[in-house]
Amino acid sequence: MVDVDSYRLSVAKSLGADDFVKVSTNSQDVDEEVIQIQQAMGNDIDVSFDCAGFSKTVSTALNATRAGGKVCLIGMGCNEMTVPLTPAAAREVDVISIFRYKDTWSLCLEFLRTGKTDVKPLITHRFGFSQEELVEAFEVSARGGDAIKVMFNL
Ligand SMILES: *[C@@H]1O[C@H](CO)[C@@H](O)[C@H](O)[C@H]1NC(C)=O
Numbered sequence: 001m002v003d004v005d006s007y008r009l010s011v012a013k014s015l016g017a018d019d020f021v022k023v024s025t026n027s028q029d030v031d032e033e034v035i036q037i038q039q040a041m042g043n044d045i046d047v048s049f050d051c052a053g054f055s056k057t058v059s060t061a062l063n064a065t066r067a068g069g070k071v072c073l074i075g076m077g078c079n080e081m082t083v084p085l086t087p088a089a090a091r092e093v094d095v096i097s098i099f100r101y102k103d104t105w106s107l108c109l110e111f112l113r114t115g116k117t118d119v120k121p122l123i124t125h126r127f128g129f130s131q132e133e134l135v136e137a138f139e140v141s142a143r144g145g146d147a148i149k150v151m152f153n154l
Pocket residue numbers: 027030031059063083084087
């Protein structure tokens with residue numbers, strides 16, 4: 001697990017992530033962080049999931065993933081990016097994507113039903129459904145930080 005936020009990383013660790021690397025938002029740090037991520041994994045990285053969608057995060061995923069591996073783009077943080085795509089293509093790293101978690105719902109519901117996954121620790125904030133609370137909830141979610149899943153009580 002890789003993130004800029006220590007709280008999110010600690011939650012990931014408590015939920016079973018083998019290891020984590022805290023990264024910066026500075027593109028200059030990619031090469032050093034790729035080494036840290038590869039060391040933390042201890043093995044070649046077959047698949048990376050980018051859940052942020054910025055030049056820096058996708059560059060990190062492309063450079064950290066082994067030759068012949070896959071990078072799945074999930075986060076959509078910005079429309080245009082500058083990433084080291086040609087070197088990744090030369091290593092035959094496949095870039096794949098998923099939009100709105102298509103076709104993953106039934107598997108997720110099965111994990112919830114059987115108790116295989118406990119998602120409650122991911123719910124960090126709950127709000128009512130008034131106009132003020134709606135605005136506050138979106139602000140909390142957009143701020144990031146310790147907000148992981150922000151829920152509304154209907
Ligand atoms: C990523 O890998 C490529 C190819 O090795 C390298 O040119 C580039 O500097 C690396 N780092 C970034 C941030 O793109």
